[in-house]
Amino acid sequence: MSSTDTATSTGGRFVVIFNKRALAARALRHSGLAQALDERKLDYEIADTETREQARAVSRQAAEAGRIAVAAGGDGTAFDVANGILGSSNPGAVMGHVPLGTGNDLSLSMGRLSDGIERALDALAEGRAIPIDVGQVNGGEYFLNVLGVGFDAEVARRQSGRKIKLPSYFPDVVRTIFRYEPKKYSVRWPDGLKQGRALMATAMNGIYEGGGVKLAPHASLEDGLLDVYWIDPISLWQFARYVWAVRRGRHERLPLVTYLKTDRFTLWSDSPIQYHLDGEYRELAGGSSLEVALHRQALRMIV
Numbered sequence: 001m002s003s004t005d006t007a008t009s010t011g012g013r014f015v016v017i018f019n020k021r022a023l024a025a026r027a028l029r030h031s032g033l034a035q036a037l038d039e040r041k042l043d044y045e046i047a048d049t050e051t052r053e054q055a056r057a058v059s060r061q062a063a064e065a066g067r068i069a070v071a072a073g074g075d076g077t078a079f080d081v082a083n084g085i086l087g088s089s090n091p092g093a094v095m096g097h098v099p100l101g102t103g104n105d106l107s108l109s110m111g112r113l114s115d116g117i118e119r120a121l122d123a124l125a126e127g128r129a130i131p132i133d134v135g136q137v138n139g140g141e142y143f144l145n146v147l148g149v150g151f152d153a154e155v156a157r158r159q160s161g162r163k164i165k166l167p168s169y170f171p172d173v174v175r176t177i178f179r180y181e182p183k184k185y186s187v188r189w190p191d192g193l194k195q196g197r198a199l200m201a202t203a204m205n206g207i208y209e210g211g212g213v214k215l216a217p218h219a220s221l222e223d224g225l226l227d228v229y230w231i232d233p234i235s236l237w238q239f240a241r242y243v244w245a246v247r248r249g250r251h252e253r254l255p256l257v258t259y260l261k262t263d264r265f266t267l268w269s270d271s272p273i274q275y276h277l278d279g280e281y282r283e284l285a286g287g288s289s290l291e292v293a294l295h296r297q298a299l300r301m302i303v
Contacts, residue, residue, distance in 0.1 A: 013043045013044065013045070013067045013068070014037075014042055014043065014044035014045075014067065014068050014070050014096065014124060015044070015045055015047055015058060015059075015062040015067050015068070015069050015070065016033075016037070016044055016045070016046045016047065016070045016072050016098075017047045017049060017055055017058055017059060017069060017070060017071055017072060017073075017077065017081055018046065018047065018048050018049065018072050018073060018077075019049060019050075019055060019073045019076065019077045019080075020048050020049065020050050033072070033098075034046065036118075036121050037121065037124075040121060040122070040124070040125040041125075042124060042125060044070075052080050055077065055080040055081060055084065056080050056081075056083050056084035056087065057084065058084065059080070059081040059082075059083075059084025059085050059088075060084040060085065060087055060088045062084075062085075062093075063084070063085045063088035063090045063093035064088045064089055064090050064093075066090065068093075068094045068095070068096055068124075068302070069081050069084065069085055069093070069094075069095055069096070070095070070096035070097065070098060070124065070302075071095065071096070071097045071098070072098045072100055073098075073099075073100050073101045074099065074100065074101010074102055074103045074104055074279075075101060075103045075104065075105055075106050075145065075278045075279045076101065076103075076278065076279055076280055077100075077101065078095075078097050078106050078144060078278070079143065079144065079277060079278040079279070079280055081095060081097075082095060082134070082142055082144050082299060083141060083142050085299065086134065086142050086298065086299060092300065093299075093300070094129050094300045094301070094302060095299060095300065095301050095302065096123070096124050096301075096302040097120065097301070097302070098117060098120045098121065098124075099112070099117070099120060100117070102211075103169070103210075103211050103279055105145055105146070105206065105208040105209050105210070105211065105212065105278075105279075106144055106145045106206060106278070107120075108206075108207065108208040108212060109145055109205075109206025109207040109208050109219070109221065110206070110221065110301075110303060112303070123302050123303060124302060126302075127302065128302065128303060129300040129301060129302045129303070130222070130300065130301060130303055131222075131297030131298070131299065131300050131301075132144070132221040132222060132297065132298075132299055132300075132301045133205055133221055133222060133223070133224055133294055133295065133296050133297065133298065134205070134294070134295050134298040134299050135147055135203065135205050135226060135292060135293070135294050135295070136292070136293050136294075136295060137275075137277065137290055137291070137292055138290060138291050139291070141277055141282075142277075142298075143205070143277040143278050144205060144206070144221075144278055144299075145204070145205055145206040145208075145209065145278050146202060146203065146204050146205065146206065146209040146215075146276075146277075146278060146279075147202065147203040147226075147275060147276070147277055147290075147292060148200060148201075148202040148203075148209065148275060148276045149185065149198075149200060149201045149202065149267060149273060149274065149275045149290070150182065150183060150185075150198055150199060150200035150201055150274060150275075151176065151177075151180055151182070151199045151200040151231075152200050152202060152209065152210060152276065153200075153274040153275045153276045153281060153282075154176050154180055154274055155169060155172045155173055155176050155210065156276035156279050156280070156281045157274065157276075157281045158172045158175070158176065159172060159279070159281075160280070160281045169210045169211040169213075170210075170211070173210070173243075177236065177239050178236070180199075182197045182198055182199050182233040183197065183198070183269055183271045183273075184196065184197050184198075184269060184270065184271065185197075185198050185201055185267055185268070185269045185273075186267070186268050186269070187201060187228075187230065187265055187266070187267045188265060188266050189228070189260065189262040189264065189265035189266075190262060190264070191260075191262070192260070194230055194258060196232075197232070197233050198230050198231060198232060198233070199231045199232060199233050199234055200229075200230075200231050201228070201229070201230045201231075201267060202215060202228070202229050202231075203226040203227070203228045203265070203292060204216035204219045204226060204227040204228070204229070205219065205221055205226060205227075205294070206219055206221055207219050207249075209279075212247075213246060213247050214246075214247065214248055214249030215229060215246065215249070216229070216249075217249035217252075222297075224263055224294065224296040224297075225261045225262060225263055225294065226261065226262060226263065226265075226292070226294050227259070227260075227261055228259070228260050228261070228262060228265065229257060229258070229259055230257070230258040230259075231256060231257055231258075232256040232257075232258075234256060238256070242254060242256075263293070263294045263296075264291075264292060264293045264294065265292050266289055266290065266291050266292070267289060267290045267292070268287075268288065268289035268290070269286065269287075269288075269289075270286050270287055271286050272284065272285055272286050273286075273288055273289075273290060275290065
């Protein structure tokens with residue numbers, strides 16, 4: 001992520017939040033993360049959480065106490081920590097992230113993952129934070145990176161059913177494409193309306209989703225807009241032909257892709273709506289709708 005004029009310095013105590021169910025996070029926690037934090041002379045405590053509710057509660061309490069909540073894990077841990085912070089009474093709260101998960105799309109979108117864990121720890125020591133955009137669904141849960149409806153939500157559902165997530169989403173993508181039945185949706189945004197059957201409708205705040213798929217090559221966490229992709233139903237032959245173009249971010253001009261940028265939209269369907277927020281699976285009954293809004297510069301993130 002590029003620097004901006006709105007960057008500020010932060011100080012104070014860190015609360016490093018682990019998901020005890022995440023094997024990668026637990027392994028690193030016991031292999032020297034505390035020592036690495038000590039070497040950087042950081043004032044911190046480690047909170048091992050076992051449930052989503054615990055992670056959110058600890059994050060909210062940290063924010064309200066003026067401390068910096070650090071998500072030590074993947075996209076799911078970052079999702080919970082962000083929701084805890086954004087649900088606090090502190091509008092100026094700061095979040096940190098050490099990417100330790102099987103899926104680290106948020107860090108990829110921030111341009112940080114290639115720099116390694118050491119760079120993320122150095123960023124905590126430097127304490128430089130910038131405001132990033134945050135999406136919200138139906139006035140409730142927030143997402144940092146992606147909201148996905150349809151096919152990619154079904155892939156997320158398959159992933160969520162496992163005790164141990166696979167390091168790659170692609171095997172589940174291939175399995176799902178053989179059985180998935182596209183649903184009919186309507187999407188309305190300030191400048192237009194799209195209706196019909198879709199393989200997926202995905203709103204990107206960041207660039208990557210699904211374990212490194214470059215779905216939104218032009219997206220930015222700082223531009224105040226979501227990059228929305230509607231992909232028409234496809235045959236197995238089309239899937240085989242286009243899948244690598246999508247993974248590499250070369251799909252926007254394909255005839256089966258509708259692409260738009262907006263800060264809000266509504267999606268509804270007579271069928272049950274399968275969706276995910278940063279990889280966390282959700283579902284609504286048929287006849288429901290998703291009211292999606294982007295809040296500009298709503299969260300200060302250490303980068």
